Structure formats: structure tokens, C-alpha cells
Amino acid sequence: MQTFEERRRDPFFTENAYQEHRKGTESMFTDPHFAESREQIKEAAKDLTSARRCSFHRVMCFIEDAWMRYSAGEPLESLRDHVKYAFDDLQRHNEAFPDHTFKLWEPDAYYYTMMLTSWTVLFNLPECLNILVEHISRDPEDGEDSFIHAVFSALGIQDFPGKEAGLLHEDPYGILFASLDGSREEQQNAMRKYLKCWYRSESIKGCYWRERHSFNPAVHLGYWAFETGMLTVLNGLDDSGYRERGFYPRDLVDYCREQGWHKDMAERLTVVRGK
Template identity: 25%
Template sequence: MEQRDKLFTEEQYIKQLTQYTARIEKLNCMIEQLEKDGDEISPDFYGRLFDCRVNTIVTMYSMGKDLESIKSDFILTIKVFEKCWTPYGYYVHMLWLLSIAIMLDYEDDIVQKLCDMIENNGVKDHIYDILLNYRFSSHNEISKCVFDDIPYHAILDVTNLVQQDKILAVQRLKKYLAKEWYRGHSDCAWYNDHKYGIIHDGYWSFESGALVKVLGLDDSILKGQPYYPYDMVHWADNQK
């Protein structure tokens, strides 16, 4: 098992995954008890469980787990996400999950759950729309803006350039990955967390991979680029 994100050691990732698993089991037990007692469960409580689940997925990818092994965790994560989703606090997480589902060709009913959350909340976002239109022709809306401008405004440049020249589009995406993506998340809790040696899930621009697949770009120049999930983009190629 070769690590994809080498900013943590294998031992650190294994320890972290064990901690996430224990926390998920504890939270699930607490939820079951609350349900049994007939008590109301707040979205914040489900939010804590969701954080553990989505962080588990990213950690598994970073430590080099087979992509097929992620699917069961992904489905369970979506079930929890439906109970705590708000477009304001979970924009990046929705982008991660939607992108992973696109790259790994998950079934329409799985992606539809994410689509329903977005549409039912009336979220207008260019990246969401590009990805959803790839899977569902019925979505057919393309917003001209992104919900979170920094760093995602750069994606508008990429999708605009596709209409003119796909080589220019992928070059713009490379600049986004090299100079804008990580720095643009400086306000996120996970920014620079690898420096402290306590917890580090991994740094991945999953939306970049999904856009390459959806827009039909040649990502040869992106192979080995930090933050780019190259093998996830090409997962379907290896299934043939």
C-alpha cells in the first residue's frame, strides 16, 4: 500500500483512522440511545458524526487504500450528510463528495442524494452545476458564479477556456493547483495541520480531478502535481 499523501507516516495514518473509527462507533451508540429514548437529535450532533466519516474517507485515500474500499464508507457518509447539510458550513465537503462520486462512477441514486440536497436548498454554484449536468441532463442549470469565491473563482476561468482551447484550460487548472488552491483554504481548520503531527487527513483538490473527467481534459501535465488525485481520475480506465 503506497501512500498518496506523504506528509504523515503510515503509523500516524493508521492511528488516526483507528481514532476516527472509535469516535464513529461512540457517536452511533449515542444516537441509537437518543432514538430509543425518543429524544430529538440535533443536526449539530449529526455534524460531528459526518465530520468523522468524511475525514475517514480522505484519510483512507491519503494512506493509499484501494479506491473500491472507500465506497461503503462513502454511502454511510451520505446518509449522515443528509441530516446535517447546510450550504453555508459544508460547501467544501459537498464539493469533495460530489467530485469523488463523479470520479469513481458511483451509481445515479447515490449522486442523486447529493443533487437533491443542493437543489432543495436552492444553491447556485457553477462547479456543482457542471458536475451535476454531467450526470443528470434534467439538472440543466449552469450558474455563472461560485458559492465560495476564494479559491474557486479560478474554476470559472477553466470552464471558460474549455470553449476556446482545452490545452489552455488544463494549464489554468495547473496554475490553480500550484498557486491558488491550498493558499485559498488558509481559513480552514485543516490548513497546515501536517506541521503539528497530531492530525492530518490529507490535502486534495478533488474538484480538479472531477472537472478533468467531466470536461474531457488531458491531465498528463497534472500527474504528480500536489493536491491532484490522479489515480482517482483514472479509476475507470483501470476497470476496463
């Protein structure tokens, strides 16, 4: 049997963090302030603002739970169920608090949009994409982005704004966006460049979870550029030149391909293009 250190996918992830995360998530099922039912949350909270905060905290805990489980090396077959549950909980939140949305100008909101979109592809959950899209603000003041537009368009969301917009977070996402109209070789080269600079980029520096491994390892979630896995699958790239680089979710890409989901997507989707 593998030890935790042998099984984990993120080298900074600790068994203590794994156990603490799981205990915290499991407590959501018994605390009335964080119940699955949003009506129950509203009854337990002192006001709607508090209820909304508790509701979204619950969503975030289940997203972080799936993120953490990937870092810990859990089997991907069971992890898919946890991802699906996180999306279901986001839908419950959307229905209860439709005015609460991701604003793409925020680095964390943009990262979460990329991560969750990638999960709908790599775990073959296309029905969950609309749940995410409903949680993203379409107010131009909250940010429009041509990369997000291009990805959503390829995945069948044709009416999402941003086609004529620039990039909200040029560093690092501009590397991938600029490569989308290139050859497969050019895109593969861009992946290597992107993975090399991803963690040090300006947008990732603005995310709340960055550097946790050094100052608070007990709440470290893992460091993953899930969008590289998504684009590798969607555009049929050979990842042999970058699959061993840090931050690349190679196990998830391999799992997606082993299930044959990449072939299903190739039949119903276009490759991601920047223009």
C-alpha cells in the same frame, strides 16, 4: 512489502494519524451516542440538538475516514466501499434531520460539496449524488453558485439553482470555472494554474483542516483538490502536464479510467460547461 511511508499518497500523512483515525471511526459502531440508527442516537442524546450534532459528527467521521484512507494509500477497490458507506450514513442523517444542510457560502461546506461530488464521479457512484444534493440548502440566503450549478447540470441535476449566480468563492474556483468554455488545452493550462495556487487560496484558507500537518499532524487528513480529478475525467483531459503536481488525485483518476468508468460517463453525461 511497502512501508507506510512508501505507500502513502499524502507526504504529510503519518502512520500514527492513520491508526488514530481508524480507532476513532471504529468506536462509532459501539457508542450509542453515535450509533448507525438515528432513533438510537435520539434516545441516547439529551435533546434533538445534541442528537443532530452526534448524528452529523458520525457522518463527518466516515467521510474523513474515506479521505484519510486515500491519503494513507489504501487500495482503491476497498476504499470505494468506505465511500459508499459514508454516503449511506449521510442519507440516514438527511432522513432524520432534513433541516440540517450545507450552506455553500461556508468554505468547508463548499469544499465538501466539491469533494463528495468528485467521489460520485471518480468512484462511479452516480446514485449517491442525490444524497449529497439533498444535504445542500436551496435557500438563496445560504448561497447560490454558478460553478456548482454547472457541475450538477452536467451530472444530471437540472433543477439545482445558481445558473445566473456568481461565484461564492472566486479564489480559487474562478480559475476552473472560467476555463470551462475553453478548449481542452486551455482547461489543462487552467488545471496547472489552479493546482499551483489552490492551497494558498482564500477559500481553502478558511477550511478547518488546512495546516493541520504543521500544528497537529495526528489529525491531518491529507490535502486534495479532488475536483481537478473529476473535471479531468468528465472533460476527457490529458493530465500529463499536471499529474505530478501536489494535490492532484492522480491515483484515483487512473483507477477511474482503468475501470472504464470514464467511458460510461461519456455516454450519459455532457461535458461541464460554464454557460
